[in-house]
Amino acid sequence: MNPEIAILWGGAIATLGVYTILYRENPVSRLFEHIFVGLSAGYLIVFIWTQNLEGRWWKPMIHEGRWYWVFAPVVGLLFYFIYSRRLLWLARLVMGLFFGIAAGYFFRTFFPIYSPQIYACFKPLRADPQIGWSDVVLHNWLFVIILFTVLSYFFFSVSHEGRFGRTLGRSALLGRWFLMIAFGAMFGNTVMARISLFIGRVQFLLSDWIGSFIPWFAGRGV
Amino acid sequence: MAEPRAGFWQRLQQIPRYYVYLLMAAVVIWQILFPIPLPIAPSSATQGVYDAISAVPDDKLILISTDWDASTNAETGPQTEAIVHACLQNDKRFAIMNLHPPMGVKLANDIAEQVAEQYGAEYGVDWCNWGYKYGFANVLIAMAKNIPKTIGDDFYGTPVAELSMMQGVEDIESIGLVIEITGLATITETWIGLIQGVYGTPFASAYTAVMAPGYYPFLDSGQMQGMLVGAKGAAEMEALVTRPAKASVIMNVQSWAHVLIILLIVIGNLGFVLARGPRGQGAP
Numbered sequence: 001m002n003p004e005i006a007i008l009w010g011g012a013i014a015t016l017g018v019y020t021i022l023y024r025e026n027p028v029s030r031l032f033e034h035i036f037v038g039l040s041a042g043y044l045i046v047f048i049w050t051q052n053l054e055g056r057w058w059k060p061m062i063h064e065g066r067w068y069w070v071f072a073p074v075v076g077l078l079f080y081f082i083y084s085r086r087l088l089w090l091a092r093l094v095m096g097l098f099f100g101i102a103a104g105y106f107f108r109t110f111f112p113i114y115s116p117q118i119y120a121c122f123k124p125l126r127a128d129p130q131i132g133w134s135d136v137v138l139h140n141w142l143f144v145i146i147l148f149t150v151l152s153y154f155f156f157s158v159s160h161e162g163r164f165g166r167t168l169g170r171s172a173l174l175g176r177w178f179l180m181i182a183f184g185a186m187f188g189n190t191v192m193a194r195i196s197l198f199i200g201r202v203q204f205l206l207s208d209w210i211g212s213f214i215p216w217f218a219g220r221g222v
Numbered sequence: 223m224a225e226p227r228a229g230f231w232q233r234l235q236q237i238p239r240y241y242v243y244l245l246m247a248a249v250v251i252w253q254i255l256f257p258i259p260l261p262i263a264p265s266s267a268t269q270g271v272y273d274a275i276s277a278v279p280d281d282k283l284i285l286i287s288t289d290w291d292a293s294t295n296a297e298t299g300p301q302t303e304a305i306v307h308a309c310l311q312n313d314k315r316f317a318i319m320n321l322h323p324p325m326g327v328k329l330a331n332d333i334a335e336q337v338a339e340q341y342g343a344e345y346g347v348d349w350c351n352w353g354y355k356y357g358f359a360n361v362l363i364a365m366a367k368n369i370p371k372t373i374g375d376d377f378y379g380t381p382v383a384e385l386s387m388m389q390g391v392e393d394i395e396s397i398g399l400v401i402e403i404t405g406l407a408t409i410t411e412t413w414i415g416l417i418q419g420v421y422g423t424p425f426a427s428a429y430t431a432v433m434a435p436g437y438y439p440f441l442d443s444g445q446m447q448g449m450l451v452g453a454k455g456a457a458e459m460e461a462l463v464t465r466p467a468k469a470s471v472i473m474n475v476q477s478w479a480h481v482l483i484i485l486l487i488v489i490g491n492l493g494f495v496l497a498r499g500p501r502g503q504g505a506p
Contacts, residue, residue: 022243040291040325047324051354055375105359112419113411120443186435189452193297193431195246195479196453199472200296202250220255 005212012209015201121147149175234493242486249482253475260477262470267441268458270448271305271426274399276312278424282398283391284309284316287413288330291323294405294430297452298326300469301403301428303333304459305450310341310348311463314398315387319352319373321361321409327354330403331377346385351377358409362416366394394421399447405430410437414445428455 017032061069081091123140127133131140152168153175160169211218264272278284286305290298309316318334320327331351338349345351352373355361364372369391370383382388390396400423402410410427418425424447429437431452440446450459453476456469 023240040323044324047327047354048356050379051324051327051375051377052356055379109359109411109415109419113415116419116443116445117439120439182435189431189435191483192454192476192480193452195250195476196431196472197294197296198246199250199254199453199475199479200299200468202247202254203296203468203471206251206254217255 008209008212012205015205019201146175146178150178151175153179229497231493231497235490235497237486237490245482245486246479249478250475253478254471257471257474258478260474262457262461262473264458264462265451265455267449267451268455268462270441270446271401271428271450271455272308272448272459272462274424274426274447275305275308275314275401278312278314278398280313281390282396283387284314284399284401285397286316286318286330286401286403287321287409288318288326289321289323289402289404289406289409290329290430291325291405292329295329296472297430297456297469298403298405298428299329299333300453300456300467300472301450301459302330303337303467304456304463304465304469305401305403305428306334306337306349307463307465308459310337310343315348317350317352317387318377320354321358321412322354322356322406324354326403327351327377346380347387350382350385350387352382353377359412359416362412366417366421368393369396394423397423399424399426401426401428403428403450405433407433407436410440414440418445 014032014035017028018036019029020026021029057069057072060066075094078090078094081087081089121143123143124131125136125140125144127136149171152171155168155172158168159165160172206217207220208218211220275284286302286309288298288302290302306316318327318330320330334349334351335345337343338345341348343349353376355373361372370381370388373382376382376385394417400413400417402413402425404410404427413425417423425445426447426449427437427440428450429452431454434449434451434455437446437449441449450456453469453472457466457473460466460470
């Protein structure tokens with residue numbers, strides 16, 4: 001059998017098998033789910049070896065005389081001392097190292113990631129020759145109002161009583177509405193993404209799979 | 223005693239989900255087989271990606287980080303294809319690489335090979351594949367200082383330093399634009415925190431529609447030059463490179479699927495309101 005035909009049929013059967021979940025939870029869907037997870041895990045192991053360890057660790061150690069690379073996995077294996085009460089401190093050594101790296105990484109990346117976004121919150125609220133009134137009102141004022149009302153929603157230290165508290169409460173309510181609109185937009189994008197994936201699979205089933213034995217379907221939807 | 227039969231408006235709120243799935247499948251199949259084309263207008267976010275590609279100086283590379291796998295192929299696959307078209311149409315050299323998940327590097331390689339063939343572009347001269355490089359932040363930190371040493375071998379096992387297009391490519395200064403294509407959160411933060419924010423390397427992105435809303439602040443702040451949002455962004459890029467393909471079909475079908483969803487929402491809500499009656503009687 002032509003391997004390409006076998007791959008097409010395998011893909012089609014797997015797609016239909018996974019979609020049987022739409023009827024209800026069943027062993028066929030589970031089977032293909034497990035196959036997918038197993039394939040991904042196997043693929044990851046092979047790629048870590050062929051694209052990384054083989055070239056950057058194994059070859060230098062075996063063929064280029066860098067024998068000291070043999071100690072690299074030893075450091076990694078220290079993690080397994082988490083199962084020994086007596087030698088747990090060895091695992092803690094390597095964990096401490098990783099905590100330190102993670103903390104340093106977070107500290108280093110925090111400002112480059114977030115400071116430009118904080119600067120971008122300072123927007124001109126008066127029109128000038130470069131920015132027309134419509135832009136200022138539609139974009140900048142709206143942005144600043146949403147920014148303050150949403151921030152006030154997350155300001156929990158003042159009870160919503162008294163004149164200031166009630167004003168804060170109204171602002172927080174408005175902020176909650178803006179958040180709901182944002183969540184609605186996010187959910188709309190989620191629906192779009194899920195339907196895109198479904199359309200992609202139907203394209204495959206119609207054009208590639210059915211198209212392989214009924215030529216009229218081939219090329220449709222591509 | 224038998225339950226009283228639900229009224230018409232109540233039954234509208236209880237349409238079995240199988241019928242919804244079947245209706246959705248019917249609309250999708252109908253539009254794939256007999257499409258009613260709708261116009262696609264590129265957004266400013268998509269235009270930003272295209273402009274960023276065309277603005278890359280000729281002596282610099284475009285680095286495309288293809289951090290996606292088969293599960294998001296319907297969105298990220300066409301995005302990758304349209305971006306490769308844009309690079310080759312603008313005579314820009316590009317390199318593919320992958321931080322995670324590793325499947326993306328193979329899928330993107332297949333796409334790049336197919337598109338490169340259409341333009342007569344040659345591997346190692348016009349484009350190359352740096353392969354899957356494990357280590358996230360460590361890879362980027364090291365790559366910023368020394369690309370050939372950090373990357374080592376390409377996807378096929380050839381040292382990248384031996385590829386003709388890599389002559390003169392030393393560090394992050396040799397990269398004119400980074401394009402991140404992904405369905406995974408946090409990889410963008412790694413690129414921006416360690417490369418764009420530190421060295422000022424221009425950055426653009428292509429995301430699955432699910433995760434895109436969270437990244438608009440990066441676009442607004444100018445940290446990103448542009449962004450492709452899901453299949454919509456891919457279809458818009460296909461329109462810009464005048465190569466309508468898979469994403470254009472997806473978006474056409476998608477528009478009709480959305481019409482169905484809106485209709486179902488309206489019907490469900492209409493049923494809810496009318497089943498209550500004028501004073502809220504009959505509410506479930």
